[in-house]
Amino acid sequence: MKAITMILLTLFLGKSCSNQAQNDIANSVIQYVANSRGYHLKIIITNQVATISKGRSIDNPSEQIKISDTDWKELVDAFANIKLEDIPNLKDPTQKRFYDGAAIANLKIRYQDKNYETVVFDHGFPPAEIEKLVNKMVSLAKEE
Numbered sequence: 791m792k793a794i795t796m797i798l799l800t801l802f803l804g805k806s807c808s809n810q811a812q813n814d815i816a817n818s819v820i821q822y823v824a825n826s827r828g829y830h831l832k833i834i835i836t837n838q839v840a841t842i843s844k845g846r847s848i849d850n851p852s853e854q855i856k857i858s859d860t861d862w863k864e865l866v867d868a869f870a871n872i873k874l875e876d877i878p879n880l881k882d883p884t885q886k887r888f889y890d891g892a893a894i895a896n897l898k899i900r901y902q903d904k905n906y907e908t909v910v911f912d913h914g915f916p917p918a919e920i921e922k923l924v925n926k927m928v929s930l931a932k933e934e
Contacts, residue, residue, distance in 0.1 A: 815869040819900040822927045824913035826861050826893035831913070842931045844875045861930060868923035874899060874906045880919055882911035897924060 798837060817826040820835040833845040835857070857865070877899065886892035892912035897920055899906045916924040 814901065815866050816900075817901065817933070818869070820869075820923075821898045821900075822895065822924060824893040824895040826887075826890065826913075829893045831893075831911075831928075833931055833932060835865070835927065840927075840930050844931070849870075855930070857930065861926065864926050865923065868926055872899075872920060872923060874901060874904075876919065877906040877908055880908050880911075880917035882909060883917060884912045884915045886912045886915065895924075 798890040816837050817839040818836075822831075822833045823904075824831045830844065830846050832852075838857045840857055841852050841854050844850055876915055877897070882891070887894045887910070892914055894910050895916070896910050897908045897916070908917065908920065914928075
């Protein structure tokens with residue numbers, strides 16, 4: 791009987807944590823921006839909708855896409871593994887942006903009325919701690 795109780799309790803707590811991570815990302819606004827002289831990409835994710843802008847001119851308006859359940863689950867999992875307090879202290883792994891080898895990128899997360907923003911890093915080479923989230927966001931922009 792104790793074994794069954796422990797199994798049920800473990801399943802219940804595991805499911806609760808998963809739902810909490812989903813609620814956390816559902817109540818957040820995540821923005822990724824990459825810029826260079828000839829390149830602009832801006833992705834904003836709010837509650838399973840991605841707003842994607844691929845240019846600065848009026849000829850390139852923003853598009854909104856509904857994020858599929860599979861992609862949303864990947865985003866939830868990636869978001870759940872990020873420590874928001876550590877985001878401003880993440881180190882950039884490369885410096886290709888210093889010689890026009892990569893666009894300048896950054897990630898901003900607004901969660902519970904607080905902003906968490908990374909230092910700038912190279913587009914395509916995010917810090918390891920946010921790599922899964924950033925790569926998934928960029929892949930959404932390529933899919934449309």
